[in-house]
Amino acid sequence: MKGSAAEVAPAEEPQPARPQVVLVGNPNAGKTTLYNALSGSRARVGNYPGITVDVRAARANFGDVVADLLDLPGTYSLAARSAEEEVAVRVTLGHGGEAPAAAIVVVDATALTRSLYLALELLETGLPLVIALNMMDEVEASGATIDSAALERDLGVPVVAIAASKKRGLSALREAVERTLSEPSRPASPELAYDEATQGDVESVARAVTEVWPEEGASTRRSQAWARWALLSLGGDELTDIPARLREVTAEVRERAEVSGRDLEDALIAPRYAFLDAITERALTRGLPRKSRTDRLDSVLLHPAWGLGAFLLVMLVVFQALFSWASPAMDAIGEGIGATQSALQAWLPPGVLTDLLTQGIVGGVGNVLVFVPQIALLFLFVGFLEDSGYLARVAFVIDRLMRSVGLHGRAFVPLLSGFACAVPAVMATRTIESRKDRLLTMMALPLMSCSARLPVYVLLISTVFVANRAVLGPISLGSLILFGIYGFSTLASLTAAAVMRRTVLKGERPPLVMELPPYRWPQLGNLLRAVGARVRSFLVDAGTIILAMSVVLWALLSFPKDHALEARFEAQRADVSAAQAPSPERTRALAALDADEAGAQLRASAAGHFGRLIEPALKPLGFDWRVGVGLIGAFAAREVFVSTMGTVFGIADADETSAPLRQTLTRARREDGSLLFTPLSGISLMVFFVFACQCMSTLAIVRRESGSWRWPALLFTYMTGLAYLFSLLVFQIGRALGYS
């Protein structure tokens, strides 16, 4: 556990000794709302080094004391398994770095005993605490009362009743934190009744803790807290940076306990709950049992029949939003980029630098910005679903289906979003708790046919088939093929998940133990901040990679320039201009020359050469080098395949519905004189697009979310491998059966 808490703190100026206050609590306890209320608008997202877990930090005032407030990922206990929980533990316990001056534990007062468990674990470590008893408005509304003074007496730390969403109790909380910060003292140790044998185990491990982390051995209380943590957390975990010696000793002690028939989980956890049950008993007066709003909503939303209907309706809205509501903004971005490019081209002298700026850089910026509307919309929806409590129900409803392919119920929304675009969908995997589940979802969802593949399918279907021929009543051949492709891609994605669950991401499937929080109205401010943070993190972390790749790709498609070719076309243009008076025909002839030149230049470019180089590999799939160039161009974004084919075949401004491009493609022949685009090679190419990872943005975002290049490399390899294999099978089997 090397990373230090200090790295997370904003580091623009040399830090004076500003105390650090961490905000910890269960998921759904209202931690984010409290963080936003305490920090004002100065929040900032930091990324914890090495793993992609966001830790937000901001300056906050507690009376006269200015402190750095850190918002940690929600966790139910300190026994860390996932990356999020590990971050929470590292920073809270300040291991390897500076320990925080104090922690605010946000406790969901509607689930008092369970939420206090985390507070108790922290109390055992000796960290100065303030307990914020949140959701007190809901407790009161249910007719219950909580005696916070009694809790304060029993726990020995300040307990402040608040309602963060209503900004109630915040000044009392600030005062309590200020007192804790200005008179630092260790809270009294809670008196927990661990049995003698367990205490012996804890002491054995505590000795190893002191050995490997001398600074933690300074106090017995702290080394024993670490020892209990190790006994519960180590073994079968995903934790990094744990000294081997500590692992060994912990494993030995656990084995000893097992042999003598002692249950360490029970022995360590039960005394804590016994203590908490006793203090809750004294502090909590329950109201009369009655049907809550959540119960009434759930009797519909989780109803065997209505529940599925509601689920489908909600998912339909999300899907529709991603698919169509984002397009006006995406079109506007495209137009804006186009306008900027032409303005710059008109204003700057022609030349390589101007081309680099307009086509390379401005075009690349467009490639990045075009994702923003979908990302913003998706996270608005995901945030709403999450904060309202429905996202947990989505997982509850669909888990049975998802589990059959080894995915978590929470993978459903990301997978569905994959139909629109893999980039926001990969970002949405963050709502999945375990890293393994998240990686699995990330690796499988790019196979869902995204909206960028649609123009390619449309072009190919209309080129090689009579797309509007009716086959089944009103259903046309084209839509039937398209439907087949979508079904096929979904099947491919789910199969890939099932296979990877058994191979590269093998391991014990994490159990589903998921809280179904009460329904609550999401706070608009929280939603917008979350959307802003996601968009910013996309622009900074993935956007820069996408931009760089765009420029490289542009260079590959534009260089080297063939100057002899340029001169020849210049001469032809001069001839045309000289021979004809200005007329529509002359303009057309000049435009045709421009398109021919673009095609010739592309053929002479690095990408053109590369296309020819890989042609022998593409031939068995039914493609030639021109398709190869298209595939290289499509790496910028799949729909670019269409315009690249337009350039290769000398058609200006082609899109998937343009008749000239379709006609040219229909007539295009291979070198041996056979037709290039037949139904068979068309299907082969569509199959290639179903599987191939023709998208640098997906690779960039997977790099960002997985934290290493290993996963995007694997993604690219397996998808391209499958694409090649299936195209080969389609074309060769088709040929063997006598299709052309």
Add this chain to the structure above:
Amino acid sequence: MSRRSRPLAFLLKVNITNDVKSTRTLSALPPGQKAVVQRVGGPRALRRRLMEMGLLPGTEIEVIRAAPMRDPIELSLRGYRLSIRLAEAAQVTLAPPVELSSTVATDDHALEQAA
């Protein structure tokens, strides 16, 4: 109940012992019924997680409902709602009922299991 517990017996190759017929597990508790947890079994990660979430021996628990596709199930314990899969619920052994109200239900249950 029995239609639920049977597919489970086949899913759980481990931890199914001979006495499975005589003990009640959480997976067999019908919606609307309460019971007290006697033992939490299963893999270590699951046991720790359940216990840390407050589901441990002695805890009173009620099954609220099953998901539309029958699995997972929703539980009420310690004033909050938790969902777990049936496979995991099968690892939770329930204490023999002592309250009068649930005795009748348990007799039914025993009959069904015997059948």
